[in-house]
Amino acid sequence: MASPTAPTIDASGISAPSYAEVLNYLQQQYRSIYGADTYLGNDSQDGQFVSLIALAISDANAAFIAAYNSFSPNTAQGNGLSSNVKINGIRRGVSTSSQVDLDVVGQAGTVITGGIARDVNGKNWLLPETVTIPPAGVITVTATCATTGEVSASVGQVSIIATPTRGWQSVTNASTAEPGAPVETDSALRQRQKFSVALPSRTVLEGTTGAVESLTGVTRVATYENDTKITDANGIPENSISLVVEGGDVADIAQAIANKKTPGTGTYGTTAQQVIDIYGRPVTIRLFRPTYQAMTVAIALKALAGYSSVVGTAVQQAVSDYINSVLIGGGLSGSVEWADAITAANSVPNSGTFKLTSLVISGPGGSGSPDVVLAFNQAATCTPASVVLTVT
Template sequence: MASPTAAVITPTGITAPTYAEILAYLQAKYRSIYGDDVYLEPDSQDGQFLAVQALAISDANAAVIAAYLSFSPGTAQKAALSSNVKINGIARAVPTNSQADVICIGQAGTSITSGIAEDEAGYKWALPALVTIPPAGTITVTATCTTIGAVSAGIGQINKIVTATRGWQSVTNPSSASMGAPVETDPALRARQKTSTALPSRTVLEGTIGAVASVSGVTRYAAYDNDTSATDANGIPANHLAMVVEGGDVTAIASAIAAKKGPGGGTYGTTSATVLNVYGMPITINFFRPTYRTITGAMALKALAGYTAAIGAAAQQAVSDYVNQVAIGGGPSGTVEWADALTAANSVPGSSTFKLTALTLSGPGGAGTPDVPLAFNQAALCTPASIVLTVT
């Protein structure tokens, strides 16, 4: 029989006594040996010695629990989670560069080798190694910022040709750039691991979503399947699939959709790419890049004992982080949730040193009521500085 101080694995999982329970058990055993009148308060030598032993046992139990949980992608963390997801054929995303779909216009047949474009802020954007202008005189490709991290570029801001090439006349980005990301977080990797299991799914839509989610560089995505005979509320035509995809190469995304989508159904979106199907025939795939909507907010805190400016900044960061991870289109609710932002602010370390007295969120259409709605192809964007903090 296991010791009352040990971690125990049962059919329902693993459990372990708390530090207080372990200490109480050791004190009871000590008194059974030396008598009930022995003094074991924290200011005694024997009491401190038992506390050290209890802490060591508690730490060992915590390590055992962490090891037990590391074998499941649902509970593993950091390196263990990175190892677990390999069984699904995926890996933790490394820091990425911003990407933008750009339209290159020029004379038919022009070859652009290692082309570089520049935005209005001076950042360089690299085209694919070789781009050939088709007979139509225009082609859409994905340009990658040469500077790693979250480099932004609004519509039309990537408009300067750096590597002058005969026949290449102009370049512009019809949609905002998808900004680069830091190392993929544990929650994001768990969500992607869950989605990746849909690759061999029995439904076409799940397989298509899984294929797009596995494209390198893709960070967020949403799928809308209008299988009716009429245009739906989002403006998606009858019998069309609309995918909204953030990040990733435009051709790779189109290839993933083409490989998995059902026959006879069309694709809908403002970004287009022509790829070859399994029979070598050209097929045009359409999808959306998300339109970014800036979310701002106002937060009022009442400072209590121990409050510092760093704690207030952490609350601003927490709200900003929540907004930036909201699913494209706002997820099932279609909104940036006020209650979730409130929870994020109240969950920061040191939250006991303040009282959150007010929080409002606003979008392009004004203040939320209290949630801020997003269209099906919109993604929320927020910085800590966008959350105005008032402390009393």
């Protein structure tokens, strides 16, 4: 029979008695030895001694449970989780610098070695070690900011050639920079591990998505397939796939798509990247970077007893967080949903101190009716400051 103070492993997992249960058991055993009238209060030496033993057993049980849980990516933490996900061929993301896709224009055949572009704020962006201008005269590469941390760059701001090279004519960014990130959190790594198991999936499309999701720096992916003989409503050509990818290196993303897609399947997008197949032939892979749609929200609240500005700030943050969490293209609904924004606002602590009387979401094209529709390659963004409260 298992000890009443030890952890137990059964079909439902691992469990252990609480500190109070361990202490009660030890006190019973102590009294069975020294007499039922033995005083074991907290102010007695014997009571304190038994409490110390109970605490040591409880701490050991907690360590056993943590060790048991470390074998599963669903419950492991820290280094244990980092070790687990290696089974899936991925690793925890380290802190990163901001990245931006640059269109490098120049004379065909020009080789740029150690190239650096500079933005209007004086920040340097490092091109790949070697960039060769193809016959088309333009190539898209992913540059990394020389300054670590969250460095932003809007469209067209990275436009200065910091290392002049004969044949390199111009540089610009057609999309905004992806900000740098801190060390990947446990929750984010678990999510990426879940996507990574799609690599050996039953369908090629799932495998392609999983391969891209597992790349370092990739934060969101939306995958579309047109298996018909005509161009679909999103403009995707016949027998083609289209991936909208946020974050990550464009060369790595293109390589992952090329490795997974089936022969004869076309790729569609505004960002083109050339990769070399196993036979040494150049293949152009196309994809989209998300186009960001800044959202504003107007909320009217009726203050009730206990309402304070702290509650209002929480509402602004909750609604902003919801909008930023909406999938690229709006997911199944294809929109930023009005009802979900209301749910987010009413989910804050002390929500009983106000009554929400109206909520209007607006995008670049105007206010929703009431949802704001997103195109398949668009992503919604919102800051707490863009959530305007009117409190009466």
